[in-house]
Amino acid sequence: MRQAKIIRNTAETQIELEVNLDGTGVYHNQTGVGFFDHMLDQLSRHSLIDLRVTVQGDLHVDDHHTVEDTGIALGQALVQALGDKKGIRRYGSFLLAMDDALVRAALDLSARPYLVWNVDFPTAKIGSFDTELVREFFQALSTHGGITLHVDALHGINSHHIAEASFKAVARALREAVEPDPRMGDALPSTKGAL
Numbered sequence: 001m002r003q004a005k006i007i008r009n010t011a012e013t014q015i016e017l018e019v020n021l022d023g024t025g026v027y028h029n030q031t032g033v034g035f036f037d038h039m040l041d042q043l044s045r046h047s048l049i050d051l052r053v054t055v056q057g058d059l060h061v062d063d064h065h066t067v068e069d070t071g072i073a074l075g076q077a078l079v080q081a082l083g084d085k086k087g088i089r090r091y092g093s094f095l096l097a098m099d100d101a102l103v104r105a106a107l108d109l110s111a112r113p114y115l116v117w118n119v120d121f122p123t124a125k126i127g128s129f130d131t132e133l134v135r136e137f138f139q140a141l142s143t144h145g146g147i148t149l150h151v152d153a154l155h156g157i158n159s160h161h162i163a164e165a166s167f168k169a170v171a172r173a174l175r176e177a178v179e180p181d182p183r184m185g186d187a188l189p190s191t192k193g194a195l
Helices: 034-047 062-081 132-145 159-178
Strands: 003-009 013-018 026-029 049-055 090-099 101-108 113-118 147-154
Touching: 003 062, 013 034, 026 062, 034 049, 034 062, 034 132, 034 159, 049 062, 062 132, 090 159, 101 159, 113 132, 132 147, 132 159, 147 159
Parallel strands: 026 049, 113 147
Antiparallel strands: 003 013, 013 049, 090 101, 101 147
């Protein structure tokens, strides 16, 4: 099974995170940040990656370290669970509509981290959650997961919908990319011989 467990302890956060790439989208996420938990739930359900996250963070400062460090740990877990990446599809993309929001995500599990983020939020907060932290999460995920990731919000007037559509679009793209390709067999999806 393609599974991983990451324990990451710093002066700012203590994180325990588990993934199962061959799951069914079962999740149990407790970061102390309600909206972020909701987004992680969406990421798990729509990628079909089982995800369990427990975070004790310095929320008395703000949500930043909790969100960013969770992205770091999730990226590390994906790298560990994917192993040598033989037989996977490698690429994924999805165009997701959610009410007023339309978000496109495309990614490559290339081991070359790069984030292109064309997502604007009409408000600075969703409840008490800073909307700028959505980008911070995906930046950390991209960097530590070795993912080339493009996210483009094509439409949207509601910040909650834009954020949720972003997580769901990335989830569906990730689902496609990590899946075994029956035509690849045990081959590496690269002409360079390494990913």
